[in-house]
Amino acid sequence: MIHLQLVTLSGMKFDDDAYEVILPTQDGEIGVLPGHMPLISVATAGVIMVRRQPRDADRARDLFAISGGVIEVDHNTLRVIVDEADHADDINEAEAEVAHQRALALKKGAKDEVSLEQAQALIDRSAVRLQVAGLRRRNQHRG
Numbered sequence: 287m288i289h290l291q292l293v294t295l296s297g298m299k300f301d302d303d304a305y306e307v308i309l310p311t312q313d314g315e316i317g318v319l320p321g322h323m324p325l326i327s328v329a330t331a332g333v334i335m336v337r338r339q340p341r342d343a344d345r346a347r348d349l350f351a352i353s354g355g356v357i358e359v360d361h362n363t364l365r366v367i368v369d370e371a372d373h374a375d376d377i378n379e380a381e382a383e384v385a386h387q388r389a390l391a392l393k394k395g396a397k398d399e400v401s402l403e404q405a406q407a408l409i410d411r412s413a414v415r416l417q418v419a420g421l422r423r424r425n426q427h428r429g
Contacts, residue, residue, distance in 0.1 A: 288320045290336060291365045292350060299350065299371045306337040307364055309357055318364050325359040329366060331410045333418055345425035349374035351418040353411060372415060379419035386412035 290307055292300035307318045310332025318325075329352060336348040355368030389412050393405035 287362070288318060288322065288359075289363045291363070292334065292352075292371055293365065293367045294371045295369055299373065300336065300348070302338075304336045304338050304364075305340045305342070308333075308335040309366065310334070310352070311357065318359055320362055322359050322362075322364075324361075325357065327357040329355045329357050329368060331414050333414065333421070334366065334371070347425075349418050349421055351377065351411075351414040370411070372418070374418045374422035377415050377419045377422070379416065379423065382412055382415040382419055386416055 287303040287305060288307065290300055290302065290304045291298065305319070309316055309318065310330045311327050312330055313327075315332075316327070331353050332351075334350040334352055336350070337344075337346075338348070350371045350373055352366070352371045353369045355366060358365045358367075386409065389405055389408035393402060393409060396402040396405050
């Protein structure tokens with residue numbers, strides 16, 4: 287097993303053993319299994335998928351929507367440090383959709399580069415939250 291610590295500005299979101307963790311990086315998704323080589327990488331906004339046991343089905347994975355951050359693998363410990371991380375069970379899909387539409391409207395009305403960048407960050411965050419909510423919904427229908 288690998289020990290996953292998912293740390294945000296508001297505290298620890300996950301601190302437990304897992305069999306497999308899939309993470310979004312600048313170079314695409316990576317999978318971390320027990321015995322993974324030491325690694326430091328940049329996490330991008332995306333979905334972290336945590337399989338607790340080797341035989342757990344995909345629909346049983348824990349899903350987290352994350353903002354960008356840092357990934358460190360060392361001696362079967364995986365630390366992911368991000369600004370925000372939301373567990374799939376904590377995301378209201380309807381509210382995430384409203385936030386996404388609001389962010390798109392902000393981008394459309396942006397008058398300068400700073401406003402445009404802020405709106406894009408909100409769009410990225412809300413898009414990942416919607417992705418995680420959709421994955422959870424689909425998994426519940428299969429289970």
